[in-house]
Amino acid sequence: MRVFVSGHHGYIGTVLTRLLRRAGHSVVGADMYLYDDCTYGTADPAQLSNTLVKDIRELTPADLDGVDAVIHLAGLCNDPLGDLLPAVTLEINHEATIRLADMARTAGVRRFAFSSSCSVYGAAGADWVDERSEPNPVTPYAVSKLRAEEDLRALAGDDFSPVFLRSATAYGLSPRIRFDLVVNNLTAYAVAKGEVLMKSNGMAWRPLVHIEDISRAFVAAIEAPADTVHGEVFNVGITTENYLVREIAELVEETVPGARIAYAGGADADRRSYRVDCSKIASKLPRFRPQWTVPRGIEELYRRFTDVGLTVEDFEGPKYQRLAHLKHLIAKGLVDDRLRWAPHVTLPRPERPTLPGIAVV
Template sequence: MRILVTGHLGYIGVELTPLLVELGHDVVGLDTDYFAEGDFLAPPDPLPNLGIDLRDVTPLHLAGFDAVVHLAALSNDPLSDLDPNLTYDINHAASVRLAHAAKAAGVSRFVFSSSCSLYGKTADAELDERAAFNPLTPYGESKVRVEQALSQLADSSFSPVYLRNATAYGLSRRLRADVVVNNLVAHAVTTGKVMLQSDGTPWRPLVHVLDIAQAFVAALAAPRHAIHDQAFNVGRVGENYQVRDVAQLIAELAPGCVVTYAEGATADIRDYRVDFTKIERELPGYQPQWTVRDGIEQLLAAYSGGGMSPAGFAGPKFFRLRTITQLLDRGDLDTKLRWTHRHSHAPSPERQPA
């Protein structure tokens, strides 16, 4: 299968693409590589990269592909709040244009990286894929809009599937320290304290980055009838946690560590639990392997011994918003988050589109 993976140089993408290559797929990437300075481990072997901005994709670029895996986005709530209009431009409008281009080019499968954040605030019960949308941020709203637009494109020749990822955690070659588990473990390693910015009561559905990658592999391999125009919550049954319980687990696993709260910490508005029964039962080949305890132990081992230094944790390298702000301040990006002529590492085509 010839597969285009957008966002192939991101936190999930660098772990997904080697799996696809290992399975024998012909994989091409599309990534602006904003986070080129954010490697935590050696990156995977480079892939051909279309070398264009997501917002500039046309059907010509997608000719000859069998599937598109769409990961690329402004990837969290703080970053999307930088300029909500940009979030809708990139995460929504550009994603819908990509889907239209894919359908026009004859791409038959479109695997969209959605998010459980579209459920918003509902902690009274575990929400399955039939639950109402209640997004609280531009990021969550953009995911709702894309799912709705993709569903309207679905037909006998074009099969979209919506993978609603829980909050990701775990070690990746291109690490993020701005997701909750990774962040709290970094606090523990660099300060001896698990610092909570909220009161710790909100619930979060959590999923390891490698289990997310496996979900995308499964969605590509599944028969059409199993995925066509369907949503799947991506995670593992039983892996919903209150943030304070995650903090306490880290403190138990990190010797000498204590849990502390930021001054004035209040409840986070994002508060929801998610049901993962459908994906475990109905997506062929999906078998999640990780628990939060396993992921914490993995991160503690990777961060310890200098892997995550106080200076590294304080800097922009592993934080999406900090990195983008630095690129803007340096003049490497313009106000539309496009590379300027001053930046010499913007992606260039490594292979011409078919």
């Protein structure tokens, strides 16, 4: 298939595009390259059929010519960003998603795989939730994902099949790594500081899934028969991979030599807590075969962080923290408060992107 991937240059997109090509698909990528300066280590760019340097709010129907399936990853990616820019979060994650889906339907695209989030379950506590459970979003980010799901469902028709992938909390290595994710963050602290620094009391539940397995789920969703996925919601992960945050910290402590758990001042309860049943995706999408567990993922992160080298500035500074990076771009006048590039910024070339005031690694 010819697959259009929005956000192909991001944390998950850089991994997903490789898996798509390995599966024999051609890939058209669209990204505005906000995080081009956030490359960790060395990156071998995936060879795409075409690359668009575009804000998803500015895509046109012509960008979807000849496309068989859309995988929509692009958006503001976490709760801190949503809290900082709630209106912009809704504009990008909700309104721009529906606009893209409507264009895709008009262009004859038959499959639309939407990257949603298990965060829509919000404050479920210790009770198990599945795709039939009532969502309870507690942040602007989670609300934006749920609203997009609701309005996408209304676009479904005989020739247009949206499918909703609610991913568990991601972790794992990527050329566009994120250190604001719990497994990555705790492991990074342990390697760089010798502390597994807890910023909550650790009693919240989190479902966890490696980004390679998230990518495998998207490949399975676009390859499945339409009647299997049409309008369906899938929790993406493994049911046994639900952990208390405290348990994640203990696994990091066991893996990183000399590391000890510590608590930040004011560490308190996290109202976001949910345990997610992922049995539906295992039964309905048998080609989705997850390969990672959290202990294995922590070992991978530890080895990589040790080999490449990791400093506190790396994961606390603006390079790999999404919130800090966007604040940096805004402060430098490179993007405005709606996260659009400033007029004086020359958009990067996909082959070798360069931005004024930002060094390219």
